Amino acid sequence: MSDAPLLSVRDLSKRYGARVGCEDISFDLWPGEVLAIVGESGSGKTTLLNCVSTRLQPSSGAVSYRMRDGVLRDLAELGEAERRFLMRTDWGFVHQNPADGLRMRVSAGANVGERLMAIGERHYGRLRETATDWLGRVEIAEDRIDDRPVAFSGGMRQRLQVARNLVTKPRLVFMDEPTGGLDVSVQARLLDLLRSLVSELGLSVIIVTHDLAVARLLSQRMIVMKGGRVVESGLTDRVLDDPHHAYTQLLVASIPES
Amino acid sequence: MYIAVKGGEAAIRNAHRLLDDRRRSDRSVPALTLDQIVGQMALAVDRVMAEGSLYDQELAAMALRQARGDMIEAIFLLRAYRTTLPRFAAARPLDTFRMRIERRISAVYKDIPGGQLLGPTFDYTHRLIEPAMADDPPVDEPMRRLSEAENCPRVTDILGAEGLIEADGQAGSDGEPGDLTRDTLDFPISRDVRLQALARGDEGFLLALGYSTQRGYGRTHPFVGEIRIGLVDVEVELPEVGFPVGIGRIRVTECQMVNQFKGSAKEPPQFTRGYGLVFGQSERKAMAMSLVDRALRADEFDEERTAPAQDEEFVISHSDNVQATGFVEHLKLPHYVDFQAELDLVRRMRREQERPREETESVQEAAE
Amino acid sequence: MSATTPTYAFAYLDEQTKRMIRRAILKAITIPGYQVPFASREMPMPYGWGTGGVQVTASIIGPNDVLKVIDQGADDTTNAVSIRAFFERTAGVATTTRTTEATIVQTRHRVPETPLAEGQTIVFQVPIPEPLRFLEPRETETRVMHALEEYGLMHVKLYEDIARHGHIATTYAYPVKVEGRYVMDPSPIPKFDNPKMHRSPALQLFGAGREKRIYAVPPYTEVVSLDFEDHPFRIQSFDRPCALCGADDVYLDEVVTDDRGGRMFVCSDTDHCEDRRAKGFTGEQVHQEAAE
Numbered sequence: 015m016s017d018a019p020l021l022s023v024r025d026l027s028k029r030y031g032a033r034v035g036c037e038d039i040s041f042d043l044w045p046g047e048v049l050a051i052v053g054e055s056g057s058g059k060t061t062l063l064n065c066v067s068t069r070l071q072p073s074s075g076a077v078s079y080r081m082r083d084g085v086l087r088d089l090a091e092l093g094e095a096e097r098r099f100l101m102r103t104d105w106g107f108v109h110q111n112p113a114d115g116l117r118m119r120v121s122a123g124a125n126v127g128e129r130l131m132a133i134g135e136r137h138y139g140r141l142r143e144t145a146t147d148w149l150g151r152v153e154i155a156e157d158r159i160d161d162r163p164v165a166f167s168g169g170m171r172q173r174l175q176v177a178r179n180l181v182t183k184p185r186l187v188f189m190d191e192p193t194g195g196l197d198v199s200v201q202a203r204l205l206d207l208l209r210s211l212v213s214e215l216g217l218s219v220i221i222v223t224h225d226l227a228v229a230r231l232l233s234q235r236m237i238v239m240k241g242g243r244v245v246e247s248g249l250t251d252r253v254l255d256d257p258h259h260a261y262t263q264l265l266v267a268s269i270p271e272s
Numbered sequence: 273m274y275i276a277v278k279g280g281e282a283a284i285r286n287a288h289r290l291l292d293d294r295r296r297s298d299r300s301v302p303a304l305t306l307d308q309i310v311g312q313m314a315l316a317v318d319r320v321m322a323e324g325s326l327y328d329q330e331l332a333a334m335a336l337r338q339a340r341g342d343m344i345e346a347i348f349l350l351r352a353y354r355t356t357l358p359r360f361a362a363a364r365p366l367d368t369f370r371m372r373i374e375r376r377i378s379a380v381y382k383d384i385p386g387g388q389l390l391g392p393t394f395d396y397t398h399r400l401i402e403p404a405m406a407d408d409p410p411v412d413e414p415m416r417r418l419s420e421a422e423n424c425p426r427v428t429d430i431l432g433a434e435g436l437i438e439a440d441g442q443a444g445s446d447g448e449p450g451d452l453t454r455d456t457l458d459f460p461i462s463r464d465v466r467l468q469a470l471a472r473g474d475e476g477f478l479l480a481l482g483y484s485t486q487r488g489y490g491r492t493h494p495f496v497g498e499i500r501i502g503l504v505d506v507e508v509e510l511p512e513v514g515f516p517v518g519i520g521r522i523r524v525t526e527c528q529m530v531n532q533f534k535g536s537a538k539e540p541p542q543f544t545r546g547y548g549l550v551f552g553q554s555e556r557k558a559m560a561m562s563l564v565d566r567a568l569r570a571d572e573f574d575e576e577r578t579a580p581a582q583d584e585e586f587v588i589s590h591s592d593n594v595q596a597t598g599f600v601e602h603l604k605l606p607h608y609v610d611f612q613a614e615l616d617l618v619r620r621m622r623r624e625q626e627r628p629r630e631e632t633e634s635v636q637e638a639a640e
Numbered sequence: 641m642s643a644t645t646p647t648y649a650f651a652y653l654d655e656q657t658k659r660m661i662r663r664a665i666l667k668a669i670t671i672p673g674y675q676v677p678f679a680s681r682e683m684p685m686p687y688g689w690g691t692g693g694v695q696v697t698a699s700i701i702g703p704n705d706v707l708k709v710i711d712q713g714a715d716d717t718t719n720a721v722s723i724r725a726f727f728e729r730t731a732g733v734a735t736t737t738r739t740t741e742a743t744i745v746q747t748r749h750r751v752p753e754t755p756l757a758e759g760q761t762i763v764f765q766v767p768i769p770e771p772l773r774f775l776e777p778r779e780t781e782t783r784v785m786h787a788l789e790e791y792g793l794m795h796v797k798l799y800e801d802i803a804r805h806g807h808i809a810t811t812y813a814y815p816v817k818v819e820g821r822y823v824m825d826p827s828p829i830p831k832f833d834n835p836k837m838h839r840s841p842a843l844q845l846f847g848a849g850r851e852k853r854i855y856a857v858p859p860y861t862e863v864v865s866l867d868f869e870d871h872p873f874r875i876q877s878f879d880r881p882c883a884l885c886g887a888d889d890v891y892l893d894e895v896v897t898d899d900r901g902g903r904m905f906v907c908s909d910t911d912h913c914e915d916r917r918a919k920g921f922t923g924e925q926v927h928q929e930a931a932e
Contacts, residue, residue, distance in 0.1 A: 132792025598687025
């Protein structure tokens with residue numbers, strides 16, 4: 015891990031009228047680090063993720079990102095073109111519902127190739143090759159390349175979504191409950207895959223989850239949210255083994271020992 | 273020998289000659305006069321004026337006769353004439369408070385100042401075809417009001433006085449209403465332009481959309497605050513004279529729909545509005561319009577847009593029947609060139625599919 | 641009861657409207673391939689039947705112009721006849737069927753085979769001006785895609801064609817990139833005609849009445865059909881020449897000659913065919929008849 019943070023969040027708040035989405039959040043994310051944001055539904059963790067990833071405009075506060083040229087930029091000051099370019103090259107976003115992140119009526123190959131075409135790849139053969147390679151890496155059989163995601167199982171869709179995001183070799187990937195809609199055995203396989211891809215590619219990840227087991231397996235550091243605020247943060251093992259805040263203790267106590 | 277098809281010109285001439293013949297039909301029957309159409313087909317004339325966006329009963333009657341009674345064709349004729357007319361000015365907002373009322377009903381108050389006035393309505397008639405109407409039976413003179421009508425405040429004003437309903441919308445910054453026949457449509461559009469589009473929109477389309485909101489596709493919890501039909505003065509501000517000048521009087525139908533209330537921690541709850549205004553007498557259209565207007569305001573009230581009637585681009589892009597009929601019917605124009613391209617492609621793809629199969633078959637034969 | 645008798649201006653449209661449309665055309669010429677919104681008027685012909693092209697033509701035509709109108713390449717298809725008659729009546733201009741004689745060619749679905757020259761203007765009738773429309777139905781979204789040059793989705797479509805059919809399956813209204821910037825719908829001309837647009841010496845104007853858009857390709861502008869490096873753009877080819885004039889480098893119409901499966905292929909561009917025959921070129925039908 016390098017000395018300079020990849021992403022800095024300072025005093026971030028999001029209000030919907032009088033209602034608080036999230037309030038006064040500050041944290042840094044270092045290159046190659048996986049940060050989990052945990053909390054119950056309604057705790058503001060998805061709002062925070064959306065603000066950090068520029069999908070929502072924060073009410074106040076700032077998010078800065080170190081671009082590929084090493085310059086730290088305030089994301090609010092990016093133009094729309096720059097922002098979109100960043101989102102489809104250096105970033106990835108894995109939605110809980112794969113249908114939100116995939117083109118369901120377009121073949122798996124084109125789903126993987128779209129980002130490359132968007133940045134100018136014009137060679138069909140190379141697109142095929144890259145798509146085939148990525149399908150393999152997310153454990154989807156090569157002969158499904160021309161099938162549409164509507165014909166895929168939930169787990170396959172989610173793995174395809176991961177491939178579609180990683181094809182441009184992003185440095186930062188946001189994940190919103192990536193295992194949320196899957197049953198337990200499928201979850202385990204996806205988590206395994208995510209863990210090996212993250213370490214293999216040296217990805218930085220911000221992952222939102224209500225599942226402490228997911229946080230334990232993937233993340234090095236975690237943030238616990240309640241009512242839009244951070245109640246506790248620290249190294250994942252420390253927070254889970256020795257929770258300080260009463261709410262975290264309650265969360266940890268509520269998961270059965272495995 | 274084959275010669276490329278000629279004679280389009282003669283064919284068109286003959287077709288139009290036949291059309292003229294069919295329109296006039298039996299020459300021994302007197303032709304319809306414009307007075308007859310204006311007088312006895314008044315609601316058809318009203319619809320042509322409303323969706324043709326031009327208030328001129330004689331022209332609408334001419335269009336209807338020329339179109340053999342085809343409403344959209346008649347609307348089309350009127351529109352194609354209207355578009356060539358210069359636009360001198362925007363009238364002042366019609367003051368429907370001062371309307372000379374022929375019909376006025378409210379569904380939210382039993383009794384209102386000025387009273388409920390049924391007027392010339394099909395409501396409460398029994399829909400039985402009257403055999404006697406085949407001829408021309410004598411018709412009684414209508415009953416007439418003896419006293420001068422009392423003031424008829426609008427029901428929305430009554431609610432407004434108590435602050436129970438949102439205020440009327442504000443005009444644009446320059447006070448000039450938008451005009452989609454003169455400016456480009458740039459989504460999202462402002463409410464004035466939206467209302468104009470709805471006022472010109474196809475009655476059937478808006479009726480179906482309004483109906484869909486009642487069936488749960490974008491519910492707005494509507495109540496008919498008031499429908500009023502009657503004559504209003506059209507006034508234009510002339511800078512030269514410094515006061516508004518009346519340029520005529522038109523019949524309009526206005527519907528003020530009172531909808532689901534909205535409030536917040538800061539603002540006390542208020543009913544919201546849907547508005548409909550149509551040339552002539554057309555309650556169905558005015559009511560449908562006000563339902564759709566309210567549904568389209570979803571964003572203003574932070575309502576989730578889930579239904580077709582709430583989708584501005586969808587509704588406004590498809591409400592115009594002249595546009596719609598043109599594009600649907602253009603499919604009957606020749607498409608030889610494009611079809612040739614498709615024909616060629618399909619044949620080629622069939623050949624390509626055929627080839628590998630033949631190859632595998634011959635391989636199998638060789639193996640046997 | 642008497643009604644007012646309407647009167648109409650030269651070429652039907654009033655002068656204010658023409659000025660507005662000319663401004664839109666000028667803007668379109670300065671930003672090749674960009675769709676300029678304009679306040680399209682209601683026309684006395686139905687939407688989808690050429691109202692955009694007619695408005696563009698009405699705005700640029702002068703008393704000395706010579707107008708040619710074609711539909712499917714032919715001068716005598718009913719809609720071409722009707723539009724030509726409209727301008728004869730409302731503008732009193734001279735009309736022609738000869739491509740070389742025309743100063744303005746209004747067309748639906750074809751570019752003439754005879755190359756256009758400097759000083760000529762071709763006006764295309766356009767039903768759906770937005771090349772991204774069937775990939776993304778929302779105007780608000782496609783506008784941003786054009787602004788940010790986000791054309792990846794267009795290639796996704798071409799990719800899908802190849803994956804499914806082995807080649808790009810778009811045969812007409814084949815999207816082009818203009819001067820390296822805007823992706824444009826060339827109107828539903830067969831892709832056969834796309835190369836004719838590339839660096840054409842003529843001014844090419846596109847009018848979409850119902851959709852209220854005008855766009856343009858100025859003379860000598862790059863017009864490149866989208867493709868992949870390893871699946872380059874190719875035009876249709878016919879495996880036989882025109883049965884009447886013997887031309888083998890033109891777009892052909894298939895004509896059903898009898899109910900026993902008889903077919904013949906003849907030039908879609910009637911003027912080009914007649915011109916060739918006048919010059920003595922002949923096709924197989926003429927040869928057969930001579931042999932009989």
